[in-house]
Amino acid sequence: MRRTKEDALKTRNTILDAAVELFAEKGVANTSLEQIGKKAKVTRGAIYWHFQNKSEIFDALHERLYQPLAQMIMQDLEQGHHNPLEQLENMCVQLLLDMERDPKKRHAMTVFTSQSNYSGNMSTFRDQHLAKKAESLKLFSKYFEKAKDEKKLSDVADSDLLAQSVCFFMKGIIVEHLNNPDGFDLETNAHKIINQFFKQFK
Amino acid sequence: MRRTKEDALKTRNTILDAAVELFAEKGVANTSLEQIGKKAKVTRGAIYWHFQNKSEIFDALHERLYQPLAQMIMQDLEQGHHNPLEQLENMCVQLLLDMERDPKKRHAMTVFTSQSNYSGNMSTFRDQHLAKKAESLKLFSKYFEKAKDEKKLSDVADSDLLAQSVCFFMKGIIVEHLNNPDGFDLETNAHKIINQFFKQFK
DNA sequence: GACAACAAACATACATGTATGTATGTTTAT
DNA sequence: ATAAACATACATACATGTATGTTTGTTGTC
Structure with a gap:
């Protein structure tokens, strides 16, 4: 049953792809x-070979x-822009459309924006994942700092x-959209609603 | 074991109180x-007397x-206000502070804003609960219609x-706050951040 | 008012299915 | 020959739903 490392990696990713879809649909x-x-x-044996448990x-x-x-956000910040708030606005639209267009991203976002998935054995990751999110928040602050500079x-x-x-705002859009994709069409409205939101900063 | 209707109702509410707390903490x-x-x-027998199953x-x-x-929102709409957008702004602050101050509401909000709780036997309620939310959305539109009228x-x-x-925006605040209460203090910041948000409409 | 019957509101026991983790077996690349 | 990468078998715990037992408020009858 031994496979090439390449094939084993394929199996690993196939397991992750299956998991993210089921997690999004059924909850963890x-x-x-x-x-x-x-x-x-694959069988559970294979899953246990690659991952210690569901938590992993x-x-x-x-x-x-x-x-x-x-x-993606860090690279955007490294590029100069004559108006950092417009830059942030564009980044927000981009983030929404990227998620909308990539099912894996969409499923993953569904999983990790759902609080109750962080229960049972998953609760150990709550703080760690929160810390990563706090880093993203700091990145957003940088756009505003740059806007002040300019x-x-x-x-x-x-x-x-x-x-x-x-x-x-981004969180609200994402959560609401993922809960009810038919309620608000991101392809047609993302730009409009983000643009409306950024009016408060002008 | 027969109780008075009043006492039985007390038991029922005690079960609901316990449930909402555990659901918020552990997921449904x-x-x-x-x-x-x-x-x-109480025992599981008592729970089964009052409720058919966890779904109920x-x-x-x-x-x-x-x-x-x-x-609460409907009653607010029934009261006239010289500026319906200010009225809506105040309502938003009020909703946030009410939730912050009432643990039962907070727990319930945690449960029902978490998408993955609508899985398994709970998934049958998804559409029904979404429909109720759509009604709230319509109520918010009314504030904007009134603002146009005035x-x-x-x-x-x-x-x-x-x-x-x-x-x-409200959803984003609520979800983020419930996920990480220490990250953003609602008592001190609710008014400020809602006020900032409403600047876009002026 | 006393008492018996009934059933509501629980508590306890029983039966079953499911999910996990671990042990063991098999295949095959190196 | 060895061990990686699986597949299959075994052992156990847990959660649910249902059946049955117990307590006691309410009502009707005398």
Whole structure:
């Protein structure tokens, strides 16, 4: 049964792909390893070879989601822009559309924005994942700091509160959209609603 | 073991109180009826007397949360206000502070804003609960319609998009706060951040 | 008012299915 | 020959739903 390292990695990713879909659909607690195995066309034995338990699958999926996301924002920040608030506005639209267009991202976002998935054995990851999110919040603050530097925002504005505000809004859109995709079409409305939101900073 | 109707109702509410706390803490799927019974100081037999199954507890808790909430908004709408947008702003602050100050509401909100609780046997309630939320959204639109009537908002503004915007923001605040109460203090910041958000409509 | 019957409101016992983790077996790349 | 990468078998715990037992408020009858 020994496979090449390449094939083993494929199996590992197939398991993760199956898991994220089932986790999004059924919740982590209501998804059994048997179900994941069936969807991935492997047995539980194979899952246990690759992952210690469901928790480790959960954490691997989180890593897969947030690593590229944080990187994307950091790279954006490294590029100069004559108006950092417009830059942030565009980034927000981009984040929404990326998620909308990539089912894996969408499923992962569904899993990790759902508080009750952080229960039972998953609760050990709560603080760790929160800390990663706090890092993203700091990245958003940087856009506001840069806007102050370029005189596009008043010096007395509270960058942290504004960054927090952006996070809340983004979170609200994402959570609501994922809960009810038919209720609000992101492809057609993302730009409009983000643009409306950013009016408060002008 | 027969009790007075009054006492039986007390038992029923004690069960619901215990359930909402455990659901918020552990998620619905990870909370057993045994745990609820222990917390309520009754046995599973008593729970089964009052409720058919966990689903029925779930739905009863939802009713307990949303009924008074919808009523509160409707009553606010019935009161005239010289500026309906300010009225809505105040309502948003009020909703946040009410939730912050009432642990039962907070727990219930935690349960019902967490998508993955709508899995397994609870998934049958998804559409029904979504429909109730859509009603709230319509109530928010009414504030914007009234603002147009009173010339406090441009006639060409899209009331539904703006109402949606408010819902997203409120949802984002609630979800984020419930996930991480230490990350953002609602008592001190609710008014500030809602006020900042409403600047976009002025 | 006393008492018996009934059933509501519980508590306890029983039966069953499911999910997990671990042990063991099999295949095959190196 | 060895061990990685699986598949299968075994052992156990837990949660649910149902059946049955117990307590006691209410009502009707005398």
